[in-house]
Amino acid sequence: MDHSPAKFVLLLMAAAATWSSVFPVADARSARVITTGCTLREREALLAFKKGINDTEDDLVSWHEGNQDCCRWEGITCDNATGHVVGLDLGFWTSFLADQISPSLLSLEHLESLSLQYSGLCDDAHHIPEFLGSFKNLTHLTLFGMLCHGEAPPHLGNLSKLEHLVLSAPATSKERDLKDISWLTRLPLLSYLGLSYLDLSSVVDWPLVVSMTPSLEYLDLSNCSLPSAARSLPHLNTTNLKHLDLSRNYFGHPVASCWFWNITSVEYLDLSNTTLYGPFPDALGNMTSSSG
């Protein structure tokens, strides 16, 4: 017997996989069985996006019609079980990408992770595009070193599942400014936030914003030209904060008047180069273990 049942099943699956990549719009039942390959809709969205950008270095060379399964394209991650595109990494390996950004990317409804690190994917006004706030399932967004202006659209506050956000600029860049961060308080699950090397000098009540962002655990505000940290807050919603980096902000007031002393969850506190002075408050003893 050269057609054992096991082989037969394998052949069937191979045939099904071929079928799915030629005719990717399969019914729901077969979609559950066939787990390879992104959907036609997702592939078309990515191709439309590619048309809108200036890929001078051919970084997106693997993104083409002939290469049917977009899960295998550079920078794409798919969910093993559903085949949907869940991750898009257009950072680092991408050369300067500018021009029009296609909101067609929004067809990637299942996207959970997006990195535009060091890319120039800005909107026409050279800002971070507003449509990034429409990826309903996004949990991770990395815009580190993006070549747009620092100002982030308040639309990012619509990303209700966001857990990890990095907007920081590279240390070597000229400081870019961020004037409004109040939208952060609309992110109930945000636990990791990097804003270092952005100029926040006009965000006067940054302690209030931070204290109202409920799930924060990691906060990097190093080198942000922050105004005063002296603030007495009647109510703190941030009770999970473990890592707080405020280094290289020149506050120049007594250390005891800082707003964060009654956050007892803090394990790492960096106050180097902050020109804070005077005795530490007794509350320092209630922080888990601090350094800096």
Ligand SMILES: *[C@@H]1O[C@H](CO)[C@@H](O)[C@H](O)[C@H]1NC(C)=O
């Ligand atoms: C997202 O946020 C912006 C600005 O905060 C708002 O104007 C817009 O209506 C929101 N969009 C959705 C779809 O909720």
Ligand SMILES: *[C@@H]1O[C@H](CO)[C@@H](O)[C@H](O)[C@H]1NC(C)=O
């Ligand atoms: C603090 O969190 C609670 C629920 O966790 C919420 O109802 C309240 O509005 C928040 N307050 C502020 C000032 O953010």
Ligand SMILES: *[C@@H]1O[C@H](CO)[C@@H](O)[C@H](O)[C@H]1NC(C)=O
């Ligand atoms: C923090 O401590 C100050 C005085 O040390 C107090 O006035 C304030 O109410 C406290 N805030 C919270 C949220 O416990």
Ligand SMILES: *[C@@H]1O[C@H](CO)[C@@H](O)[C@H](O)[C@H]1NC(C)=O
């Ligand atoms: C430290 O914590 C204890 C117990 O929670 C509390 O009674 C005390 O007032 C706190 N000390 C300061 C200086 O906040």
